[in-house]
Amino acid sequence: MSDLGLQYTSPEPASPVRKRVLLGRILVNADLIDQADLVLALEHQRTINVPLGELLVAQGLITPTQVSQALAIQHQLQLVDLVADPPKPTMGKHISAQDCLRLGIVPWRSVGNIVLVATSTPDKFVQFNHDLAASGISFLPVIADERQIKQAITEVYGAELAQRAATRVPPVESCRTWRVDRRDRRAWALGVLSLLSTLIILQPAWTFTIIILWALCTSILTVSLRSLAFFARLFLCDDPPASARMTGIATGLATREKLQLPRVSVLVPLLHEKEIATALIARLTRLTYPKSLLQIVLVLEEGDAMTRETIARTTLPSWFDVIEVPQANRLRTKPRALNYALDFCNGSIIGVWDAEDAPEVDQIDRIVEHFAHAPQNVVCVQGVLDYYNARTNWISRCFTIEYASWWRVILPGIARLGLIIPLGGTTLFFRRDVLEDLCGWDAHNVTEDADLGVRLARHGFKTDLLPTVTYEEANFRAWPWVKQRSRWLKGFLITWCVHMRNPVKLLQEVGFARFLGIQTLFLATFNQFICAPLLWSFCLTLVGFSHPIEITLGTKVLTWLFYFFVFAEILNISIAFKAASRAEHRHLLPWVVTLPLYFILGTFAAYKALYEFVVSPFYWDKTEHGVTAKSSKSPKKA
Numbered sequence: 001m002s003d004l005g006l007q008y009t010s011p012e013p014a015s016p017v018r019k020r021v022l023l024g025r026i027l028v029n030a031d032l033i034d035q036a037d038l039v040l041a042l043e044h045q046r047t048i049n050v051p052l053g054e055l056l057v058a059q060g061l062i063t064p065t066q067v068s069q070a071l072a073i074q075h076q077l078q079l080v081d082l083v084a085d086p087p088k089p090t091m092g093k094h095i096s097a098q099d100c101l102r103l104g105i106v107p108w109r110s111v112g113n114i115v116l117v118a119t120s121t122p123d124k125f126v127q128f129n130h131d132l133a134a135s136g137i138s139f140l141p142v143i144a145d146e147r148q149i150k151q152a153i154t155e156v157y158g159a160e161l162a163q164r165a166a167t168r169v170p171p172v173e174s175c176r177t178w179r180v181d182r183r184d185r186r187a188w189a190l191g192v193l194s195l196l197s198t199l200i201i202l203q204p205a206w207t208f209t210i211i212i213l214w215a216l217c218t219s220i221l222t223v224s225l226r227s228l229a230f231f232a233r234l235f236l237c238d239d240p241p242a243s244a245r246m247t248g249i250a251t252g253l254a255t256r257e258k259l260q261l262p263r264v265s266v267l268v269p270l271l272h273e274k275e276i277a278t279a280l281i282a283r284l285t286r287l288t289y290p291k292s293l294l295q296i297v298l299v300l301e302e303g304d305a306m307t308r309e310t311i312a313r314t315t316l317p318s319w320f321d322v323i324e325v326p327q328a329n330r331l332r333t334k335p336r337a338l339n340y341a342l343d344f345c346n347g348s349i350i351g352v353w354d355a356e357d358a359p360e361v362d363q364i365d366r367i368v369e370h371f372a373h374a375p376q377n378v379v380c381v382q383g384v385l386d387y388y389n390a391r392t393n394w395i396s397r398c399f400t401i402e403y404a405s406w407w408r409v410i411l412p413g414i415a416r417l418g419l420i421i422p423l424g425g426t427t428l429f430f431r432r433d434v435l436e437d438l439c440g441w442d443a444h445n446v447t448e449d450a451d452l453g454v455r456l457a458r459h460g461f462k463t464d465l466l467p468t469v470t471y472e473e474a475n476f477r478a479w480p481w482v483k484q485r486s487r488w489l490k491g492f493l494i495t496w497c498v499h500m501r502n503p504v505k506l507l508q509e510v511g512f513a514r515f516l517g518i519q520t521l522f523l524a525t526f527n528q529f530i531c532a533p534l535l536w537s538f539c540l541t542l543v544g545f546s547h548p549i550e551i552t553l554g555t556k557v558l559t560w561l562f563y564f565f566v567f568a569e570i571l572n573i574s575i576a577f578k579a580a581s582r583a584e585h586r587h588l589l590p591w592v593v594t595l596p597l598y599f600i601l602g603t604f605a606a607y608k609a610l611y612e613f614v615v616s617p618f619y620w621d622k623t624e625h626g627v628t629a630k631s632s633k634s635p636k637k638a
Contacts, residue, residue, distance in 0.1 A: 004030050004069040023052050026070045032062050048261060050292045051121075057318045058292035064145050064318065068120065072143040075122040080108060082118060082148035087156055091115075095132060097157035101343045103128050106152040108144070113137050118144035118152065147321060150344050154324060162328035165339035169442045173455060175498050176444040180617055189614040205548040208534065212549065215531035216561065218524035223568050225520045229413025230575050237412045262371075264364055264429075265295040265347030269337045270307045270355050271622060277310040280355060281320070289364040291319045299341040302327040333620045334425070335441035335448035342440055350435055354426040358388065358471040366468050367429045379434040380456055380463040383427030384408070387474035390588065396476035397591045398598035403474075404579035404588075405572075412465060419517035420510065421463045423453035427470040434461060444618045445498070447491025454499050454518065458509045475623065478601060483621045485605035489526050490613050496522035529606035532599070538562045569596055 004026075024038045033041075033056065041055050048055070053067035072079040091107040094115045100106050105128060109116045117132075117139050119125055125141040132139050144152075154161070171177050179185070199207040270277065277298075284296055298316075300307050302324055311322060325340045342350065349371060353359065367381055374381075384407045390400035407424075415421055428449065438455055441448040456463060475481045499506055499518065507515045538561065541547050549558040576592045579585065612619055 004032075004066065004073060021074055023070055023074055026073055027056070027062065027066070030070070032066055032070075037061055048290055048292060055292045058290070060318070064147065068143050068145050071120070071122055075141075075143070077122055078142045080118060080142045080144050082106070082108070082144050082152045087118075087152055089156055092156045092160075094137070097153070097160050099132060100153050100157065103131065104146065104149060106144075106149050106156060108142060108152075115139050116142050118142050118149055120144060120146040120149060150321065150323065153344075154326065158326035159328050161340060161343065162326040162336075165325070165336050165440075166329060166331050166443045168339045168439045170439060172501075173439075173498065174442045174444060175494050175617065176442070178444075178617060180615075185614055205551045208537075208548040209552040211531065212534050212561070215527065215534060216564070218520075218527040218531075219535075219565070219568060221516070221520040221524045222528055223564075223571060225414070225419075225517065226410060226571060226575065228417060229410045230571070230578070231413070232416040233409045233413035234578070236416050261290065261293055261368060262349055263293050263295065263347040264289065264349045264351060264368065265297055265345035265432075266351035266353055266364075267297050267299055267338055267341050267345070268353050268355060268357075269299045269334045269341075270311075271301055271304055271332075271334075272624075273307045273310055273355050277307065277355075278314050280357070281314055281316065283358045285317060286361045287359070287364060288362050289368070291317070294319050294364065295346050296320045297341050297345060298322045299337045300324045301332055301337065331443060331618065333443055333446065333448075333618070335445065336443035338448075339440045339443055342436070345432070348432050349429055350432045351429040352426055353470065354472060356473040357426055359383070359427065360469050363427075363468045363470070366466060370464065370466055371429075371431065374464060375462075377460065377462050378464050379431045379461045380423065380453075381429045381466050382421060382423055382463055383429075383466055383468045383470055385424060385427060386469050386471050386584075388471040389474050389476065390585075392474070392476045394591070394594070395478065395481060395598070395601075396474040397588055398595055399474040399476065399481070400585070401576050401580055401588050401592055401595065402598070404582070404585050405576045408579045408582065409575050414517070415463075415465050418513070420457040420514050420521070421453055421465070422450040422521055423463065425449040426472070427468075442498075445491060445494055446487050446618070446620055447495055450491060450522070451495045451498065454495065457514065458499075458506070480624060482601055482605045482608060484623045485602055486608040486612065487621045488609075489529060489602075489606050490609035490617065492522045493526050493609065493613055494617055496526075526606065526609070529599075529602045530610065532603045532606075535565055538565060572596075 024033075024042065027033050028035055028038055037056070041052060041059070041061075045052060045055055050058075053062075053070065056062045057064055057067060068079055071077075087106060087108045091110065094107045094110065095105070095117070103119075103124075104121060105117050105119045107115050108118045113136055115137055117125075117128070119128065119141050120143070122141050122143060128141075129139050167174075167176065169176075196207070268280065287294065296317075296319060298311065298320060300311075300322060308324075316322070321344070323341045323344050325337045338352065349368065351364070351367070363383065367383075370381055371378070385403060386407070387396070387400045387403065390396055411421065425448075438452070438459060442451050445451045453463060475484050496518070503515075506518070510518070537547060538558075541558065541562065547558055549561060573592055573595060576595055577589065580588045580592055612621075
């Protein structure tokens, strides 16, 4: 295809527009598309509210540059190249960053009291001019590519927007007010450790007894929740019929006919990704949602040359955007990157996928349909995670069993009980307006997803679960597993501390049952891993050793405690058997009984998490993606 012969030159005053030629006619006259292409695009445009240029670009018929050239001709405006001739940083004084993001513009040059503003939607500039009205200043439009405008916004306002991304959530709902560099944090930790050591030396039996009783209390919470969720899953939750799961694409097509489809933007944070980007793009290309309404935002950190080079080797579809997050301070976390990229999204529905994700092809169709029919207080939809490398080794098998238990049994049961759903970090979709009202993610919380789930509930909103599956890579190496789990456990403890600043207010906002749920899901879960070595001590009685409980509370109490913890293990294994009984997981059934050994790794992770909670609570221990050979292949759909 040729271009329109329009060159990037210095701007000149626009001539008065007498008669505006239709964009489609300009493209046809330039032999960029033929008449048949135009007729089909216009027919498609009747069902999808998308500008003609964007629709043609999404269909691969023309390039964004050719659209910009055609718009410049149509509106008799100057075309500028913001890469070759970017705006100077001082241009930011003329228009606020928020106005630029909201209107999709950037100030480019100033001549006296005239400010030339780059836009990719000149037909809306009259309204822009009204919104930007300023005393003594005139705003005139020039045409630029939308991607170049976004990049220019980062260059002009990057530091300001990066700071905003790090402090978006109000201090009362964030952990960022913690002083991580204060010595009193370490002093308190050393004081508690010293006191505990002294008590163990002076009264070892009673000290162990009190700690075990504390572990018992939190274990009762955990066992009660898991038992109720298991019961609710077995008897109160209905599995979608197989026919419904097999007709997802047909449902998506029916949705398109009945609904005015919204724009959907999905954020995909990337960091130090060497292998995953090409596979990710290949997977997302198979999505059935109209590409003209879909925006995949690859979120990179400034200075991440590895990922930048990986993406540079790949031809990105037109519906992919790359946003680079400036490194304004030492904080470099996934939620900060999400907050920054949120401002550059076009969609009214915002999703999150991880770098190694392989969503079902009709996932977005189903998400859109669910939002269309859900009550307005349903502002978040959480999908199901599964793993495509379960057969790699023992750890990957147990990891898959564990999360099949969580996603297929426990979490649906928790939802059926009406408790707060702690969100997973991926396959999340939000109504954008509410997400922005809640100020996005806490940039300092290393489990920003779980924290956001609690904040949604505290503000009166609801999360729905949808049985649409995203396949990920199960962590299958011991030390990376420990690092990943330690981050999750540290985040659970941070989230509990943040929301328990005012327990009375939390209780009033969520109610007693949900309040207990928060104690169980966050504090008790962390405590179970921390106290696990003490619970293992019950096994000493099986080989003839005495136990401190016998000295303090007697043999009968020890026996009942032993039976209780055996029951807890049987419950966990029963839940795992239920989860692994599905057709796609039955090959994992022989490994279910090994889960108690697998969870020993969790104790190492918990102590690592506790140490980091004291010395570096905001440190993000990144999980490496694309490790298995299968990560470059598309998994079979269950």
